[in-house]
Amino acid sequence: MIDRAFSLGIYAIIALVIATFGWIIGDVIIKGISVVSWEFLISEPEDAGRAGGIAPILVSTLYVLIIALVIALPLGISAAIWLAEFSQNQSHTLHVGIILDVLAGVPSIVYGLFGNAFFCIYLGLGYSLLSGGLTLACMILPVFIRTCESGIRSVQSDWRLGGLALGMRRSVVIWKILLPAAQPAIIAGLILSIGRATAETAALLFTSGYVDRMPESIFDSARVLAVHIYDLTMNVTGGDETAYGSALILIVLIILLNTLAQGFIDSWFKRSGHYR
Amino acid sequence: MIVAETLAPRLSEDIIESRAPAHIKVNELAIYYGKKLAVNGISLSLHRGKITALIGPSGCGKTSFLTTLNQLSKLNNQVTVTGEIHFDGENLTQNNVDLLSLRRRVGMIFQKPNPFPLSIFKNLDIPLKEHGFKNRAERIEKIENALKAVGLWDEVKDRLNTSALSLSGGQQQRLCIARALVLEPEVLLMDEPCSALDPISSGIVEELISSLRDKYTVVIVTHNLAQAKRISDYTAFFWTQNGAGKLIEFNNTRQLFSGPKDERTAAYISGIKG
Numbered sequence: 001m002i003d004r005a006f007s008l009g010i011y012a013i014i015a016l017v018i019a020t021f022g023w024i025i026g027d028v029i030i031k032g033i034s035v036v037s038w039e040f041l042i043s044e045p046e047d048a049g050r051a052g053g054i055a056p057i058l059v060s061t062l063y064v065l066i067i068a069l070v071i072a073l074p075l076g077i078s079a080a081i082w083l084a085e086f087s088q089n090q091s092h093t094l095h096v097g098i099i100l101d102v103l104a105g106v107p108s109i110v111y112g113l114f115g116n117a118f119f120c121i122y123l124g125l126g127y128s129l130l131s132g133g134l135t136l137a138c139m140i141l142p143v144f145i146r147t148c149e150s151g152i153r154s155v156q157s158d159w160r161l162g163g164l165a166l167g168m169r170r171s172v173v174i175w176k177i178l179l180p181a182a183q184p185a186i187i188a189g190l191i192l193s194i195g196r197a198t199a200e201t202a203a204l205l206f207t208s209g210y211v212d213r214m215p216e217s218i219f220d221s222a223r224v225l226a227v228h229i230y231d232l233t234m235n236v237t238g239g240d241e242t243a244y245g246s247a248l249i250l251i252v253l254i255i256l257l258n259t260l261a262q263g264f265i266d267s268w269f270k271r272s273g274h275y276r
Numbered sequence: 277m278i279v280a281e282t283l284a285p286r287l288s289e290d291i292i293e294s295r296a297p298a299h300i301k302v303n304e305l306a307i308y309y310g311k312k313l314a315v316n317g318i319s320l321s322l323h324r325g326k327i328t329a330l331i332g333p334s335g336c337g338k339t340s341f342l343t344t345l346n347q348l349s350k351l352n353n354q355v356t357v358t359g360e361i362h363f364d365g366e367n368l369t370q371n372n373v374d375l376l377s378l379r380r381r382v383g384m385i386f387q388k389p390n391p392f393p394l395s396i397f398k399n400l401d402i403p404l405k406e407h408g409f410k411n412r413a414e415r416i417e418k419i420e421n422a423l424k425a426v427g428l429w430d431e432v433k434d435r436l437n438t439s440a441l442s443l444s445g446g447q448q449q450r451l452c453i454a455r456a457l458v459l460e461p462e463v464l465l466m467d468e469p470c471s472a473l474d475p476i477s478s479g480i481v482e483e484l485i486s487s488l489r490d491k492y493t494v495v496i497v498t499h500n501l502a503q504a505k506r507i508s509d510y511t512a513f514f515w516t517q518n519g520a521g522k523l524i525e526f527n528n529t530r531q532l533f534s535g536p537k538d539e540r541t542a543a544y545i546s547g548i549k550g
C-alpha cells in the first residue's frame with residue numbers, strides 16, 4: 001500500500017516535471033513559430049528588433065561559442081588529464097578540485113564582471129566577440145574539467161596498468177586507451193557546456209556587448225541570441241513576438257549543436273576503434 | 277656429517293646454477309610502502325627458460341615483488357626498493373633504467389584479464405606500433421604468430437576486428453598473453469593468471485603457460501599449490517613474519533614440495549598453515 005503510494009507519488013512528480021517542460025517548450029513554439037521563417041534567419045533586425053530578422057545575432061552567437069569551445073575543449077581535457085593522471089600530490093589535487101567546484105558555482109554575472117575587467121579593459125580587447133568567447137570559456141571550464149576528470153578517473157585502472165606494463169608511454173596510454181574510454185563523460189561535459197554557453201546572457205552583456213550589427217571580425221562588439229532575447233523582453237515594448245521567435249531558434253540551435261558535438265566526438269573516437 | 281649437511285644445500289644450488297643460468301638475479305631485495313616494510317630478504321635467481329612459482333599466503337608480498345621486476349612499482353611514488361635486481365648487466369633498482377624497453381623485455385599478465393576496449397587486432401597492434409614497428413605487413417605477421425602461439429588464432433581469425441571484450445574470460449587472458457608475446461619479451465611475469473577463470477579455461481591457460489617453458493623465463497604467482505607443482509621448475513615460498521613478507525625458501529619445485537627445509541614451508545604446503 002505504502003509502496004503503491006510511493007510509486008504513484010514518483011509518477012506524479014515525473015509527470016509534473018515533463019508537463020512543466022512541455023508547457024515551456026510548447027509556449028515558445030506556439031508564440032514563436034509565426035515569426036520564424038527563412039527570411040527571419042537571414043535578415044538584419046529592424047526597429048530595435050521588433051521587426052526584421054536575427055542574422056547578425058546568429059552569426060555572433062556562433063562566433064562566441066566557437067571561440068569558447070576552441071579554448072575550453074583542449075584546455076579542459078588537458079586539465080582533466082593532469083588532475084586525474086599526473087598530479088602526484090594528493091593535497092594539490094584536492095585543492096584544485098575544491099577551487100574548481102567553487103568556481104562552477106559562481107554566478108555567471110560575476111564571470112561577466114571578471115571578463116569585463118580582465119579581457120575588455122586589462123587586456124584591452126574591449127567589448128568584442130573575443131572577450132565574450134574568452135569569458136564563456138572561463139565560465140564553462142570548471143564543470144567541463146570536473147566531468148572529464150571523473151570520467152578519466154573511472155576508467156578501469158587495469159587498462160592503465162596493462163598499457164604501462166607493455167612499455168607504452170604514458171601519453172600514448174592516455175591518448176589511445178583512457179581518453180576514448182572516458183568518451184561518454186567527455187560528451188556529457190561538452191553537452192552541458194554548450195547548453196550553458198549558448199543560453200548565457202549575464203556573462204556576455206558586459207563582454208561582447210549588445211550592438212546588433214553584423215560583426216566583421218572577432219574584435220567587433222556584437223549581440224548574441226540570449227542577450228537579444230533579454231533585450232527584446234526587457235527593453236523593447238512590442239518585441240515579444242520576435243523574442244519568442246528568437247527563443248525558438250535558440251532551443252533548436254542548442255539541440256543542433258549537441259547533436260553535432262556528439263557526432264564529432266563519436267567519429268573522432270571511432271577512428272581510434274574503441275568498443276564498449 | 278655436519279660438513280655434509282652444510283655443504284649439501286649449497287652444492288645442489290650450485291648444480292642448479294650451472295644447469296640453468298640465472299636470467300635475473302635478485303639480491304637482498306626489500307620493498308617499503310612509505311616507511312612500512314612490506315617484503316624483505318629476497319635473494320634468488322630466476323633461471324633462463326624456466327618457470328618459477330611464487331607461493332605464500334595473502335599479503336606476503338608476492339605481487340609487490342613481481343612488480344619490482346618490471347618496475348611497475350615505480351608508478352607508486354610511496355614505494356622504495358633497496359637491494360639489487362641484476363638483469364642483463366643492469367641493476368634495476370638503480371635509477372637510470374630505460375623503463376619502456378625494460379617493460380617490453382619483461383612482460384606482465386594480470387589476475388583479471390585486461391584487454392583494451394579495442395578490437396582484437398588493435399590490442400596487439402597498438403603495442404607493436406608503440407615499439408616502433410612501422411611496417412604493417414610485418415605487424416600483421418607478428419600478430420598472427422602471437423595469436424597462434426596462444427592457440428587463439430583459429431578461434432578469432434575471422435573476427436579480428438570485433439571487440440576484444442566480446443571474448444570469453446579465458447580467451448581474454450590468452451589474448452593478454454599474446455599481447456605480451458607479440459613484443460617478443462624474454463621474461464613473463466604472471467600474477468595469479470588463472471584465478472579469475474573457470475576451471476576449463478584455467479586448464480587451457482595453464483597448459484599454455486607450461487608451453488612457454490624454454491622460450492621464456494616465467495615467474496608466476498599462484499595460490500594453487502597443485503598448479504605450482506604441475507607447471508613450475510622452481511618455487512619460492514613467501515611468508516609473513518613480524519608484519520612483513522619474507523622469502524623463506526627457494527628451491528627447485530620437486531625438492532621444495534617433497535622435502536621442504538623450513539617447517540613453515542612444510543606446514544604451508546601440507547595445508548596446515550596459511
Ligand SMILES: Nc1ncnc2c1ncn2[C@@H]1O[C@H](COP(=O)(O)OP(=O)(O)OP(=O)(O)O)[C@@H](O)[C@H]1O
Pocket residue numbers: 309314332333334335336337338339340341352521
Ligand atoms: N599500494 C600499497 N600501499 C601500501 N601498502 C601496500 C600496497 N600494496 C601492498 N601493500 C602491502 O604490502 C604487503 C604485500 O602486499 P602484496 O599485494 O604484495 O601481497 P600478495 O602476496 O600479492 O597478496 P595476495 O596473495 O593477496 O595478492 C601487504 O602487507 C600489503 O598491505
Ligand SMILES: [Mg+2]
Pocket residue numbers: 338339340467
Ligand atoms: Mg597479489
